[in-house]
Amino acid sequence: MDIISICAVCLITAILARLIKQGSPEIGFAVSAVAVFIVLVALTENISSVFDEMGELASRAGISNGYVMIAIKVLGISYISDLCAGSCRDAGESALGSIIDISAKAMITIVCMPIVYTLMEVITKILENG
């Protein structure tokens, strides 16, 4: 799906959701949520090739693929949580949006722990050798 298609889907969904919301706000929200999901899936297909290339580049340079994967995972968590939190806020559920934000930060911390742990090990090794 290219950018024109994405824009077209989003615009049509926005108009439809606006019209439907006047009669039934719940269905209007569902329509916009489905459109977001479709665009996200389409985008994932496109963007995964970029991440594959980044992983290939890293392995060619002799970098552990784990480090690149961490960056990609953090990016994924950030994207998904932003979208979901935004959708929740659109539906008038700000508390849910906030909890998604907090959960995303916690998940990012958990995903980054191995790399932080490795950094601490390296620093300890440097200071011990000194």
Place this chain on the structure above:
Amino acid sequence: MKRIINALFAFMLCFMLCTTANCEELEEYKEKVYDELAESELYGIMPDNMSDISADSLFERIGAIISQAVKAPMKIIGITAVFAIISRVTETVSNGKPYYQDICVIALFVSISPYILRSFEELISAMNSSQGFLAAYVPIFASIISASGNLNAALSYNSILLYASEGAVLAVTVLIKPMLGLMLVSSVIHAVNPEMPNLASSLRRISVTMIGFIMSIFLGVIGLQSIVGRAQDSLTVKAGKYLVASFVPIIGGSLNESYRTVKASLDSIRSVVGTFGIVIIVMIFITPIITAAVYRFCLMLCEFLCGGLSSGRVGMLIRGIGEVYTLIGAVVTIYMLMLIIATGALIALGGGLNI
């Protein structure tokens, strides 16, 4: 009268025995030097082959050292380039959220740290092996000086330089090695959190000043020898000026003066032991100097690359690591200059040389 004749006879006997002992020691030291040369592959140069040394062979040797030293830094360049690209891409697609930069900086440091730490070990081990070689080289050099009639210089040279070489390695182990570690850690902390102060540059300045201080004390001892020894000649005056003006050409402004002092010292070494003395001093230190310079140059390239890709935080980390290699280069250079100036000054002070 009889006592005086006996005393004179005893003195002559002692002197003759001492000379014999010196000859035996010379052979012993010569063997040690050969062993050290063979072990350290000095670095490809053996005393027997000295007559075969040409500019071409020296350049070939330097080329071989560079090609050996450049392998790890090339990998560092590759890794840095990849992380700079990843950092840029993630920053662009993440709407400017800051933690991608943090992840890239940490991942880069963790990825290149094995190469950096290995190079530290290699450089410090090169300094240690240089000290091992000096321990064997100094007595034989002193014997050559004494054979040329400069007994005072030989005695001073032997004791002072042995202590100096031991002291320099002690300083490297006790002072410089922990300082390098601290600088490295400080660099990564500053790159992860730019609000933290960057201590790498300050630590480098402190280290170089401390080494300069040690060097000035050491050369001050040689200066005291000059009071006991001969009248001040041009070399001593130059060495004194050099001490007062600045410690090291890298940090000071007295590059011209230090150049003249080192050149005068090299001239005095050449006049006593020929080119062998100069070549051997240069070859002892050329491997660590070239290695540190190659790393520094490659890190500068990495910094340039990061600047081009607008990866500011990654560039910050690389700049900090570069400071560490600047310090290593300064330490080795100071050590070499100390050896050259001390040798030249003691040759000049101890006897027959008037520069």
